[in-house]
Amino acid sequence: MTLSSAGDTIFALSSGAPPAAIAIVRVSGPGAGPALAAIAGSVPEPRRARHAALRDDDGALIDRALLLWMPGPNSATGEDLAEFHLHGGRAVVAALFDRLAGLPGLRSALPGEFTRRAFLHGRIDLTEAEGLADLLSAETAGQHRRALRMAEGGLGRIIERWRSVLLGLSAQIEAAIEFGESDEEVGTAIRIDGALAELAGEAKALLAAPPAERLRDGLRIVAAGPPNSGKSTLINALAGREVALATPIAGTTRDIIEAPVRLDGHAILLTDTAGLRDGAEEVERLGIARARNAIDGADLILWCGAPEDCPAPDRSLLLHTRADERSDVAPVGSLGVSIHDPNSLIALRRSIDAKAHLLAGPDDALSLNARQRALVGTIAEELAVASSMLDPILQAEHLRICRDALDRLVGRSGVEDMLDSLFGRFCLGK
Numbered sequence: 346m347t348l349s350s351a352g353d354t355i356f357a358l359s360s361g362a363p364p365a366a367i368a369i370v371r372v373s374g375p376g377a378g379p380a381l382a383a384i385a386g387s388v389p390e391p392r393r394a395r396h397a398a399l400r401d402d403d404g405a406l407i408d409r410a411l412l413l414w415m416p417g418p419n420s421a422t423g424e425d426l427a428e429f430h431l432h433g434g435r436a437v438v439a440a441l442f443d444r445l446a447g448l449p450g451l452r453s454a455l456p457g458e459f460t461r462r463a464f465l466h467g468r469i470d471l472t473e474a475e476g477l478a479d480l481l482s483a484e485t486a487g488q489h490r491r492a493l494r495m496a497e498g499g500l501g502r503i504i505e506r507w508r509s510v511l512l513g514l515s516a517q518i519e520a521a522i523e524f525g526e527s528d529e530e531v532g533t534a535i536r537i538d539g540a541l542a543e544l545a546g547e548a549k550a551l552l553a554a555p556p557a558e559r560l561r562d563g564l565r566i567v568a569a570g571p572p573n574s575g576k577s578t579l580i581n582a583l584a585g586r587e588v589a590l591a592t593p594i595a596g597t598t599r600d601i602i603e604a605p606v607r608l609d610g611h612a613i614l615l616t617d618t619a620g621l622r623d624g625a626e627e628v629e630r631l632g633i634a635r636a637r638n639a640i641d642g643a644d645l646i647l648w649c650g651a652p653e654d655c656p657a658p659d660r661s662l663l664l665h666t667r668a669d670e671r672s673d674v675a676p677v678g679s680l681g682v683s684i685h686d687p688n689s690l691i692a693l694r695r696s697i698d699a700k701a702h703l704l705a706g707p708d709d710a711l712s713l714n715a716r717q718r719a720l721v722g723t724i725a726e727e728l729a730v731a732s733s734m735l736d737p738i739l740q741a742e743h744l745r746i747c748r749d750a751l752d753r754l755v756g757r758s759g760v761e762d763m764l765d766s767l768f769g770r771f772c773l774g775k
């Protein structure tokens with residue numbers, strides 16, 4: 346998709362689906378001012394709300410509405426921008442749409458096109474656009490706060506600081522290359538090494554934060570263990586509904602069963618798996634292979650088997666399931682749970698909540714998505730390599746690669762291929 350942002354003017358309903366109390370229609374591009382003049386008689390004072398009658402081309406009244414006029418480049422999109430706040434009835438909105446579509450150079454916007462224009466005009470960088478996309482889809486308080494931090498330029502500002510430090514260091518290296526070795530330059534090299542190591546440390550710290558996908562798509566919590574250990578029953582209890590079949594027959598669950606739930610404010614993807622055992626028949630074996638994959642990809646495993654058999658103790662909560670029926674007591678470090686003992690389920694939820702808090706990290710942390718992590722990873726590596734190099738020419742080359750990765754991070758270069766998929770995530774009118 347190629348979009349010319351000069352020349353054409355876009356419009357869309359930016360508020361929720363009608364009918365609603367108020368509908369907000371945005372118009373962005375060079376035709377926004379003429380559209381206001383044509384429909385409302387004149388263009389209002391910039392950035393001041395004005396009440397006016399909206400009229401069709403034959404003078405018929407469409408609605409009385411509040412108008413906003415935000416001339417570019419100091420507008421959300423960086424272009425001339427008009428907003429109509431009208432009554433949110435379907436026919437009212439449809440009439441305004443017809444009127445706008447009849448004006449020369451105006452067309453309906455594509456999903457995310459307003460934000461895309463804001464990015465193309467440098468009003469926001471790519472990390473802020475990514476944060477906005479997450480903000481629009483945020484459902485939990487944690488997702489909201491992280492997305493807001495990104496949308497407000499939390500990462501963009503760090504990148505800008507790194508850029509200016511790197512530019513300064515590159516200049517020092519260039520000078521060292523030009524003037525050759527001397528005692529003074531040895532001093533410069535040490536200063537540069539220290540600064541590079543410091544930046545590399547910052548990059549590594551960013552990478553250590555929980556990935557954004559974990560918060561966006563939910564923590565993956567997987568119930569696993571031997572057949573008949575009560576995994577499906579547990580998943581049903583946690584989900585609060587019958588997600589999976591639970592029967593006394595060992596090998597009931599064959600496939601992966603996923604249930605997105607909200608537990609104490611955390612978005613969680615609960616996963617039930619086939620019981621692990623040797624010598625199962627073909628279909629069950631396929632299910633067990635899937636169970637092992639789910640265990641590998643889990644953020645947290647609810648392990649329902651013997652503690653010594655747990656495949657990943659560092660990512661597991663050890664559970665002593667069906668506790669009411671057993672004569673043995675829960676071993677140290679295991680939590681006894683019984684479906685018939687509400688207190689044990691409350692204790693389980695508390696343990697899950699504590700783990701989820703740890704996995705999600707503090708609410709004010711910056712969470713990087715896969716694209717951002719790959720680039721920050723490159724930066725951390727290149728900085729480490731550069732600081733270990735003695736040859737300033739090679740050092741300069743590694744710093745150039747770092748600067749290139751920084752440009753990609755904020756969308757200054759090499760991002761054409763991902764813009765469609767990013768802005769396609771936005772709703773119409775954003």
Ligand SMILES: Nc1nc2c(ncn2[C@@H]2O[C@H](COP(=O)(O)OP(=O)(O)OP(=O)(O)O)[C@@H](O)[C@H]2O)c(=O)[nH]1
Nearest residue numbers: 572573574575576577578591592596597598620684
């Ligand atoms: N008394 C008692 N019975 C339980 C408890 N949890 C599960 N059960 C019973 O144990 C049997 C097996 O439970 P499931 O949840 O199907 O076990 P599973 O681990 O999913 O089994 P597979 O899918 O075969 O691997 C069922 O009859 C459950 O009703 C419990 O805490 N107490």
Ligand SMILES: [Mg+2]
Nearest residue numbers: 576577597598
């Ligand atoms: Mg089961």
